[in-house]
Amino acid sequence: MRVLFATSEVAPLIKTGGLADVSAALPAALHGMGVDVRVLLPGYPQVLKVLPHLQVAAKIPTQFSFPATRLLTGLLPNGVPLLVIECAELYERGGGAYQDEQGLDWPDNALRFGLLSKIAALLSCTDSPLDWKPEIVHCNDWQTGLTPAYLHFSEGAVPCVMTVHNLAFQGVFPPQMVAELGLPIECFQPDGVEFYNNLSFMKAGLYYADHITTVSPSYANEIQTDALGFGLQGLLANRREVLTGILNGIDTTEWNPATDPNLANPYNLTDISGKSANKRELQKRMGLHIDPDLPLFGLVSRFTPQKGVDLVLEIAPQLIALPAQLVLLGSGDVEMQRTALELAHHYSGQISAYVGFDEALSHLIEAGADIFLMPSRFEPCGLNQMYSQRYGTPPVVHATGGLIDTVLDCNATSLEQGVASGFVFHHMDTPSLLATARRAAITYHDKKIWRALQHNCMVKNFGWGQSATAYHDIYTHLMRR
Numbered sequence: 001m002r003v004l005f006a007t008s009e010v011a012p013l014i015k016t017g018g019l020a021d022v023s024a025a026l027p028a029a030l031h032g033m034g035v036d037v038r039v040l041l042p043g044y045p046q047v048l049k050v051l052p053h054l055q056v057a058a059k060i061p062t063q064f065s066f067p068a069t070r071l072l073t074g075l076l077p078n079g080v081p082l083l084v085i086e087c088a089e090l091y092e093r094g095g096g097a098y099q100d101e102q103g104l105d106w107p108d109n110a111l112r113f114g115l116l117s118k119i120a121a122l123l124s125c126t127d128s129p130l131d132w133k134p135e136i137v138h139c140n141d142w143q144t145g146l147t148p149a150y151l152h153f154s155e156g157a158v159p160c161v162m163t164v165h166n167l168a169f170q171g172v173f174p175p176q177m178v179a180e181l182g183l184p185i186e187c188f189q190p191d192g193v194e195f196y197n198n199l200s201f202m203k204a205g206l207y208y209a210d211h212i213t214t215v216s217p218s219y220a221n222e223i224q225t226d227a228l229g230f231g232l233q234g235l236l237a238n239r240r241e242v243l244t245g246i247l248n249g250i251d252t253t254e255w256n257p258a259t260d261p262n263l264a265n266p267y268n269l270t271d272i273s274g275k276s277a278n279k280r281e282l283q284k285r286m287g288l289h290i291d292p293d294l295p296l297f298g299l300v301s302r303f304t305p306q307k308g309v310d311l312v313l314e315i316a317p318q319l320i321a322l323p324a325q326l327v328l329l330g331s332g333d334v335e336m337q338r339t340a341l342e343l344a345h346h347y348s349g350q351i352s353a354y355v356g357f358d359e360a361l362s363h364l365i366e367a368g369a370d371i372f373l374m375p376s377r378f379e380p381c382g383l384n385q386m387y388s389q390r391y392g393t394p395p396v397v398h399a400t401g402g403l404i405d406t407v408l409d410c411n412a413t414s415l416e417q418g419v420a421s422g423f424v425f426h427h428m429d430t431p432s433l434l435a436t437a438r439r440a441a442i443t444y445h446d447k448k449i450w451r452a453l454q455h456n457c458m459v460k461n462f463g464w465g466q467s468a469t470a471y472h473d474i475y476t477h478l479m480r481r
């Protein structure tokens with residue numbers, strides 16, 4: 001089975017969030033199952049620098065508004081074959097994958113990700129410049145959303161799967177981009193790529209894909225509702241027969257407390273006492289008072305309203321009065337960043353914040369914190385709550401999306417059944433978050449219950465096995481049609 005996995009980010013080369021983790025781990029799991037999967041990625045400088053020995057596989061001439069490009073081949077650090085689109089004009093610049101250094105979206109994003117979508121489609125068509133031809137194209141989020149539309153209007157196209165990682169980001173651009181990106185004008189209508197008089201990459205993907213998946217069963221239901229459908233709930237409800245929620249897995253090699261090189265002290269289920277050395281290291285590194293007994297809350301997140309970081313900042317003074325400590329890692333919203341740093345300054349020794357992206361520190365927080373905070377307003381899947389459980393750090397989560405599907409609230413029944421794995425709150429407000437954080441802090445002091453909870457968390461299997469098989473089944477089904 002030959003699968004082209006098109007994506008705009010892959011860990012560890014270029015990462016803004018969970019999409020990068022999934023784009024590394026899912027292809028690796030499929031590869032391990034014998035699938036001939038290749039990842040297609042734009043040639044950002046971050047990619048070309050780390051992988052300097054890529055081979056030129058094809059040249060693709062100028063088309064529509066797209067510049068000429070070269071297709072390079074190589075391997076991802078995890079051994080999965082990689083195809084890189086080399087296009088200096090569109091991809092080789094400072095800043096990040098989607099935004100410049102100031103955090104503003106690149107003005108030519110339609111072209112940048114139109115090109116990624118176009119090449120993903122081209123490689124599966126009769127005029128592909130490569131000998132290798134996929135039997136399935138797997139697209140991810142709006143950045144590859146035009147691929148199913150291009151395929152629909154191409155010769156010899158193969159079936160495609162569109163995975164929604166986050167419906168809040170849709171890639172909406174002015175209508176003149178339809179012609180500039182080489183799409184036939186007849187697709188610019190409500191039964192097509194048009195969305196309130198604009199071109200929507202996400203809608204194109206959802207409308208033309210042969211199968212739609214999203215990253216948890218609960219989110220698959222939520223996106224068909226007015227509350228979380230972001231205007232696409234009607235289309236998604238219409239297509240529910242071909243919409244499947246498949247829970248993300250995690251990379252259990254990368255996220256393994258027994259072998260994680262970012263930890264001060266590795267530990268495992270049978271010797272969880274080793275976790276405390278990581279708490280001490282985290283407290284030391286982040287300038288918190290060294291105290292083994294106070295519950296330490298941790299948060300690692302993009303700073304956006306989606307993640308409910310604003311609620312955490314609001315309750316922070318009450319949280320540390322429990323008493324407890326708080327460590328924050330994240331970046332994004334400028335106002336939230338400022339508040340986090342002010343809190344850390346004002347409550348120094350009790351609250352600490354690092355604004356920026358720091359992979360190593362994120363691992364140490366998962367290991368060194370006692371309780372992980374993830375009060376997302378909505379969460380398609382979420383990876384951090386799975387990492388934290390694997391690291392014996394029970395999470396406090398809002399009952400939404402993938403969080404409901406991966407965390408079981410700690411109560412008498414779930415404890416007795418040996419399945420309690422965190423603390424779940426149902427009302428998205430500060431009193432509920434604070435009450436649940438308090439419940440977690442109180443439970444933390446009952447060492448026997450806490451050990452049982454940590455044990456339940458750490459024995460859970462969050463690996464990709466089952467989910468990769470579910471994707472494989474969908475590919476097989478589409479190929480048979």
Ligand code: ADP
Nearest residue numbers: 017018301302330356357358359362382383384
């Ligand atoms: P999302 O993709 O919506 O941001 P996920 O929980 O799926 O949420 O994935 C987030 C990923 O990004 C995790 O691997 C998390 O550790 C990482 N991450 C987020 N912010 C930071 C940061 N500031 N520093 C390091 N890693 C971060």
Ligand code: GLC
Nearest residue numbers: 018019165215380381382383
């Ligand atoms: C998105 C979602 C997150 C999910 C990730 C990977 O960024 O916000 O919930 O875990 O994609 O699928």
